[in-house]
Amino acid sequence: MSTYLLVDFGSTFTKLTAVDTALRDVIGSSSHFTTVTEDIAIGYHNALERLYENMGKVVQFDQVIACSSAAGGLKMAAIGLVEELTVEAAKRVCLGAGAKVDLIFSHHLNHKEVEEINRQKIDIILLAGGADGGNSECVLFNAKLLGEMKVKIPIVYAGNKSCLDEIEDIFIKYDLNYVLCDNVMPKINVLNVKCARNKIRDIFLKNIIVAKGIKKIEAEIDEILLPTPEAVLLASELLSKGYLHEKGLGDIVVVDIGGATTDMYSICNASNRSDVIIHGMEEPFAKRTVEGDLGMRYSAPGILKALTKEEIQFLNNEHGVNIEEEVAYRYQNVSSLPENPHDEFIDQLLAEMCAYRAMHRHVGRIEQIFTPMGLIYNQIGKDLSEVEYVIGTGGVVIHSNTPISILSKTTNILHNHQELRPQHPHFLLDKTYLLAAMGLLSQRDPLLALQIMKKYVISVE
C-alpha cells in the first residue's frame, strides 16, 4: 500500500488531495490561500494541518507531488511569421504546455515589442517562423534582435530547421539562454506540439518555479511535476480516452472558470464527418484555449468589454442590477467571495458570460458553400457538436447552486448554427476539485487516477 499527497499550488488556493492506493480512493482533501508573496510554505503547512484535521490523524505520505500555477503561472510570448500559420502554431504549443500567452508577435519584431517582452516579465519566449525549408530570413532577424536587445529570458527555438545552425550561432554570440527543438509547424498547417512542449515544461520546472519562490518548498515535497493547466489537460485526456480495460467518457469538454482566466479544454477529433472540408491549422486532439480577459475577478472588466452598450443596458434592466458597478467591485476586491444571494447571482451571471464567450472563441465554425458541384461544408476549427460531456470546474462553477445554467452556456443557446458547439451534452461537475490532482496522479498511476475521476466527477442533471 502507498499513499500519495497531491498538491496544486494555484494562483489563489493551495489545494491538497490525499489518495490511498490500497483503498483506491481519496482519503482526504483541504485547501488554503496560496502564500507566494511571503513564503509559499506557510499556506502549504496550513493546508496540511487542515488536511490532518479533516482526516482525524497525521499521515506520513509515501509520495508528495505537486503542480503549480502560483505567482502568475507560466507567462509566455509566442513569436512566429504569419499570423494564421507559425504564430498560431506557436500559440497552441504554449497553451498546450499550460502557459498563458501574454504576448503574440508576427513577422519582424521591432524594438517596442522586445521591450514589451522584458517589461511584462515573460517567463519563456517561444520563437518560431518558417516551415522547414521555408522562410528563414524573418526568424534570423528576430533572433538577432532578441540578442542585440540582450533579452535574458529563456528562449525555446522551434522554427525552420534549415537555419538551425545560424540560429545557434546568433544565440551563442549574444550569450542567450536557449534550447533548440523541432519546428512547431514543419509543413504548412501541420502542428508539431511535442518537442517544444516538453522543453517548455523542462524550463518551467528548472527555472521558473525557482524564480517564483516555489522551489523552496521542494525540500518538503518530492517533486513538482507540471504546470497546473497541463495537469488538467492530462487529466481530461485520460478521462476521455480511458486506460487499459477502464473505459473513458469519450469526447469531452472541460470548462474551468477562474479569477483571472477562463480555460476551455476539448478532447476530441477535429471532425467525425466525412462530408466536410477542413481548413486551417491542424487541430490538436487535446486542445486548450485560455481567455485572459474572461475571469471572475482580475479579468471581470474584460467580460464587459466583450459586450455592447445595448447588451449591458439590457442586462441591467432585465435583472435590476448595475453590472458595471458590480464588475468594478470585483476587480478591486479580487479575494472577495459571495456573501449573500445577490453576490451569488452576479457571480453566476458573470460565469455564464465567461462560459459563453470562451466557447465562442474555442469552438470551430462551419459554413455552407454552394458550388457548381452542389452544397459543400467548409469547416475551420474543432467540431464539438457530438461531444458527450461538458464538465465544469473552478470555484464559481463548483459552488454555484445551479452549475448547469453556467455549463449550458457552452451549448448553442443562441441558435447560431455556424458555431459547432456541443449540441446535446450531459453536464458533469468536478465537485471536489480534483482534476489537477488526478492529472498529477496520472503520471504515477493512471488507472487509479481515472477510476477516482469517474467516481467523483458527478452528474448535475
Next chain:
Amino acid sequence: MKSIVIGVIGSDVHAVGNKIIEYTLENAGYKVINIGVLSSQEDFINAAIETDASLIMVSSLYGHGELDCRGMRDKCIEAGIEDILLYVGGNIVVGKQNFDEVKERFTKMGFNRVYPPGTPIDQALGDIHQDLGE
C-alpha cells in the same frame, strides 16, 4: 530545391487536377506545398511566405476564377512577396470567350502565366523550368 505553392481557389472543390499537378511537380524535383481545394488568396500567400516559395500556381475549374483572383498581386505586394511568380490555369472564366482577351485580363491582374483549358501540365512544367531557372 525551389518551393511551389499550389491549390484550388475560391469555392471550388475540383481535387483531381490538383493532385496531378502535385505529383508532376514533385517528380520534377520541386518542393510542393499543396494547400488543396477551397483555398482563399490569403491561404496561398500565407503558405508562400512561410515556405519561401518562388511560385504560386492557382487552379480554378468552376468559372469564377476572375472574381477569385482579383487583387491577388496587390495582396502579394502588401505581404512583402511582390516578386513571387503567379500562374493561373483551368477553366478560369465562364463560357466560350476569346482566350487572348482572357489572358490579357489576367496578365493585367499581375499573373505571369495564364493557361487555357486543357493545357497539359508538362507544358506548364517547361515554363516553370524556364522561369525558375532550373
